[in-house]
Amino acid sequence: MNTFSLVLAALLSSGVAGFAKDYLLHTFKKTRLSDKFWSEGANFGDFNHDGKPDVVSGPYWYEGPDFKKRHEYYPATQTFKKKLAEGKEEAIEGFEGALGVNNAYSDNFFAFAYDFNKDSWDDILIVGFPGEISAWYENPKGREGHWQKHVALDVTDNESPTFTDITGDGKPEIICSSKGSYGYAEPDWNDPGRPWKWHPISPNNNYHKFTHGMGVGDVNGDGRMDLIEKDGWWEQPKSLAGDPLWKFHASKFGTGGSQAYAYDVNGDGLNDVITSVAAHGYGLVWYEQVKQNGDITFKEHLILEKEKKPNAYGVTFSQLHAVDLIDMDGDGVKDIVTGKRFWAHGAHGDADPTDPAVIYWFELVRHKDKSVDFVPHLIDDDSGVGTQVVAGYCSNRKYPDIVVGNKKGTFYIKHEVKKVSQAEWEKAQPKPVQ
Numbered sequence: 001m002n003t004f005s006l007v008l009a010a011l012l013s014s015g016v017a018g019f020a021k022d023y024l025l026h027t028f029k030k031t032r033l034s035d036k037f038w039s040e041g042a043n044f045g046d047f048n049h050d051g052k053p054d055v056v057s058g059p060y061w062y063e064g065p066d067f068k069k070r071h072e073y074y075p076a077t078q079t080f081k082k083k084l085a086e087g088k089e090e091a092i093e094g095f096e097g098a099l100g101v102n103n104a105y106s107d108n109f110f111a112f113a114y115d116f117n118k119d120s121w122d123d124i125l126i127v128g129f130p131g132e133i134s135a136w137y138e139n140p141k142g143r144e145g146h147w148q149k150h151v152a153l154d155v156t157d158n159e160s161p162t163f164t165d166i167t168g169d170g171k172p173e174i175i176c177s178s179k180g181s182y183g184y185a186e187p188d189w190n191d192p193g194r195p196w197k198w199h200p201i202s203p204n205n206n207y208h209k210f211t212h213g214m215g216v217g218d219v220n221g222d223g224r225m226d227l228i229e230k231d232g233w234w235e236q237p238k239s240l241a242g243d244p245l246w247k248f249h250a251s252k253f254g255t256g257g258s259q260a261y262a263y264d265v266n267g268d269g270l271n272d273v274i275t276s277v278a279a280h281g282y283g284l285v286w287y288e289q290v291k292q293n294g295d296i297t298f299k300e301h302l303i304l305e306k307e308k309k310p311n312a313y314g315v316t317f318s319q320l321h322a323v324d325l326i327d328m329d330g331d332g333v334k335d336i337v338t339g340k341r342f343w344a345h346g347a348h349g350d351a352d353p354t355d356p357a358v359i360y361w362f363e364l365v366r367h368k369d370k371s372v373d374f375v376p377h378l379i380d381d382d383s384g385v386g387t388q389v390v391a392g393y394c395s396n397r398k399y400p401d402i403v404v405g406n407k408k409g410t411f412y413i414k415h416e417v418k419k420v421s422q423a424e425w426e427k428a429q430p431k432p433v434q
Contacts, residue, residue, distance in 0.1 A: 023425035024417050026329060026399070028379045033062050033410040037097025038076070039106050040341075041388030042405035045113025045122040047071075047139060053394040055412055056111045056124050057405035058094070064394065067412055073124065073137055073147045080104065097407030103346025105129060109387045111405070112163040114172060116150075116192040123147075125163060127156050127174070131209035134161075134174055134185070138193070150193040153178065153185040157209040159279065159321075159387055160259045166216050166225045167240060175216055175227065180204040182214075182227055182234060201227060201234055201246040212279045212321075213254060217262020219271055219289075220296060228253065228260040228273060251298050253287060254278060258323040263334055266370045273298065274336060276320035280350040282306050284320055284338060284362070286374075303336070303362060303374045308351070314433040315376045317358050318351035319344050322385040328361045328415075330398045336362040336374065337391045337400075342384040343407045357384025357408060361391075375430055383411040 038058025045061075047054045052064045059076040063069040080096040081089045096104035110127035114136075117123065121139040124147070128134065134156045137147035153174055161176035166184050173184040174196070181200040188194060213230035220226065224236040227246070230253050234246040253260060257276030265272040270289040277283025283306040287298035303311065310316045321341035328335040339359035340352075347353055358381045362374040379402065386406035394401040395414050402413040420428075 023420050023422050024329070025420045025425060025428055026377065027416045027418075028402070029414045029416055030380050030383060031067060031412045031414070032383075033057065033067050033070070033412055034060070035099065035409040036092070036094035037099070037104075037106060037407045037409065038078075038094050039108035039111065039405040039410075040386030040407075041108065041110040041127075041390075042386075042403040042410055043111040043113055043388075043390050044392040044394055044403060045124065047113070047122050047124070048142065049121050053392070055403050055410070056113065057403070057410040058106070058108055060410075061124070062410075062412075071144070074149065075146060078107075095407075097343065098409070101347065103343070103349060107132065108405075109159075110161065110163075111388070112172075114163070116187065118189075125152070125174075127161055127163075127176075130157055130159055131155060134176075136192075152187065152196045153198065154195070155179055155209075157207065157211065158214050159210060159212045160214040160257075162214070162216060162259060164216055164225075166227070166236075168224060175214070177207040177209075177211065177214075180206045182207065182229065199240070199243050201236075201243075202248070203245060212256030213258060213260060213275060215260030215262070215273075215275065217260070217271060217273075219249075219262045219273070221269075221271055226262070228262065228275075230254055230256045233273075249296065251287075253298075254283065254285060255281075257283070258321055258338070261323070261325045263325060265364065266372050267333075267366050268370050274323070274325060276323055276338065277306055279321040279341070280319055280344055282308060282316070282318050282320075282351065284323075284336070301372075310433070311376075312432045313376050313430050315360070317355065317360075320385075321387055322389040324389050324391045326391045326400050328391065328400060329363060333364050333366065335364050337379075337389055337402065338362070339379075339383075339385040339389060339404075341386060341406065356381040357406075359383055359385060359389070359402065359404070359413070377430065380411075380413060383408060383413070 042057035044053045055062045060070045112125040113122045125136040134153040157177040173186040182202040183200040185196040215228040227234040232250040254277040260275035262271040273287040284304035319341040324337040342357040359379040365373045391400040399415040
């Protein structure tokens with residue numbers, strides 16, 4: 001029996017929702033909100049307080065559900081000049097990306113939505129270029145015009161920072177490196193407009209601002225969130241009082257890839273680590289947690305090869321600079337969403353800059369013997385990811401949509417699901433080529 005037959009048999013016998021009775025076909029409809037390069041990130045949030053998710057990317061937010069109307073919440077003054085025939089020039093909005101020829105970078109790498117001042121309106125947090133500030137913009141509650149800017153952190157380093165609850169207090173923090181140390185920044189929630197307090201969790205190891213690969217997750221299963229980086233993980237102590245340094249556990253999680261996640265991939269009760277191998281090269285991987293004499297070690301399992309070589313399903317692409325982890329098909333286990341960052345260093349930089357800018361989701365299928373398979377499903381081949389890719393519940397509450405900002409522009413990709421016959425479903429499933 002081949003891998004596809006094993007996967008199909010496992011799905012049918014396990015009673016997984018969507019497969020035991022219904023055969024569901026997942027397709028995606030892309031809408032390009034802008035062709036301008038404003039940012040390497042985008043996200044969802046309800047910015048007009050109407051109960052419908054909107055999209056933020058660069059200096060604009062777009063009204064859902066059709067995202068046709070946009071609002072400028074900070075000054076969109078950046079332009080570049082493109083040379084035309086006969087020595088003429090054209091001024092184009094945004095930073096120089098796919099509409100130009102030269103390599104350039106934006107000042108906006110990550111976007112998040114959160115109600116910082118507790119007025120029930122979503123505000124916007126922007127993490128800028130590595131080494132620069134993170135700032136949040138206060139929602140004016142329906143008034144047009146630019147939003148008030150509050151600097152949260154003066155130096156935000158690493159190319160995979162995140163905004164999530166690492167302390168366990170139910171409120172998110174900016175997790176990153178800053179001025180040489182790993183740590184987190186949290187506001188005074190009674191006065192979030194003031195600069196946030198920096199809490200180092202590591203010594204000053206002179207981590208470079210362009211260091212790649214970082215994440216947050218409970219690696220050892222003690223109920224406390226740990227910090228994951230490319231060279232290992234930092235164990236959160238029982239108490240954070242006095243800002244103690246966290247214990248470091250060395251382990252190679254790639255050479256510097258994307259966001260990293262702690263998740264029990266194979267269902268054995270131990271949290272594994274998921275990330276990409278190299279942000280500007282190849283490789284998607286999960287590291288299986290293995291206990292040896294009470295110590296935590298990891299065994300590497302490749303989902304995509306570390307070189308330009310097709311995997312078992314014939315899939316290969318490079319520049320996996322952003323990864324999200326979410327249940328895409330409603331079966332109760334989380335899947336991987338990732339893709340190719342378009343022109344990370346320009347039209348001639350890094351691996352395969354002219355290859356299609358793809359986005360895939362990799363369906364996690366667990367087998368009874370604790371082995372797993374990640375089945376690749378192509379979402380789109382002309383958008384790609386930035387330093388951030390976000391899958392979130394927008395058009396419906398069960399199947400996540402996707403939003404991306406990068407050098408090709410801003411894209412909203414709607415997740416559509418329909419019932420089909422067993423024969424139609426089987427025909428549409430990716431099949432191993434090896």
